Amino acid sequence: NAGVTQTPKFQVLKTGQSMTLQCAQDMNHEYMSWYRQDPGMGLRLIHYSVGAGITDQGEVPNGYNVSRSTTEDFPLRLLSAAPSQTSVYFCASSYGGHLDQPQHFGDGTRLSIL
Amino acid sequence: QQQVKQSPQSLIVQKGGISIINCAYENTAFDYFPWYQQFPGKGPALLIAIRPDVSEKKEGRFTISFNKSAKQFSLHIMDSQPGDSATYFCAAIRMDSNYQLIWGAGTKLIIKP
Numbered sequence: 414n415a416g417v418t419q420t421p422k423f424q425v426l427k428t429g430q431s432m433t434l435q436c437a438q439d440m441n442h443e444y445m446s447w448y449r450q451d452p453g454m455g456l457r458l459i460h461y462s463v464g465a466g467i468t469d470q471g472e473v474p475n476g477y478n479v480s481r482s483t484t485e486d487f488p489l490r491l492l493s494a495a496p497s498q499t500s501v502y503f504c505a506s507s508y509g510g511h512l513d514q515p516q517h518f519g520d521g522t523r524l525s526i527l
Numbered sequence: 528q529q530q531v532k533q534s535p536q537s538l539i540v541q542k543g544g545i546s547i548i549n550c551a552y553e554n555t556a557f558d559y560f561p562w563y564q565q566f567p568g569k570g571p572a573l574l575i576a577i578r579p580d581v582s583e584k585k586e587g588r589f590t591i592s593f594n595k596s597a598k599q600f601s602l603h604i605m606d607s608q609p610g611d612s613a614t615y616f617c618a619a620i621r622m623d624s625n626y627q628l629i630w631g632a633g634t635k636l637i638i639k640p
Contacts, residue, residue: 518570
């Protein structure tokens with residue numbers, strides 16, 4: 414099992430450019446989430462999905478869009494990149510609906526906005 | 528608004544010593560308290576977790592102590608090893624928030640050989 418796969422691993426963008434961060438899981442998990450990780454701030458939830466066709470906003474959704482057309486994939490789109498979006502982005506998945514189901518994380522995408 | 532406060536930010540412990548990381552929460556509606564471990568270049572991974580009706584849970588060298596009345600919980604790593612060097616996050620979950628995690632800010636632990 415590959416688990417949660419994120420691509421690309423690294424990306425440099427210019428301000429105003431758009432891009433899509435890819436996330437795929439092969440564990441048939443219902444729940445998927447996107448986080449950003451910044452030094453000293455832990456992980457902050459951007460958007461999440463509790464199943465195909467269902468998405469909702471997290472703590473810091475501005476500047477990001479998501480969609481969930483399949484159970485496996487949950488891409489994150491940056492519409493117009495800003496330097497404040499420089500961060501490490503993590504995608505996670507879980508069975509959901511159970512307290513003791515752990516979130517499984519990808520290895521992250523390191524994004525720099527110049 | 529930080530609902531889970533974690534301390535210290537960083538911690539250096541000698542090999543064989545006890546590492547202690549503390550967390551405090553505000554919302555009494557939290558239902559579950561996991562700890563995640565993150566190595567450089569990797570995503571976090573679940574280490575150990577506890578429910579609020581239990582005061583202590585032990586798995587190998589890792590123990591969670593939970594004080595419901597004080598709204599505090601802590602991670603103890605006994606006989607700390609260099610391989611334990613990582614960033615540790617405490618978190619809390621509420622069932623009525625779609626099981627989303629509320630994260631502490633993290634503690635960078637370094638075990639000196």
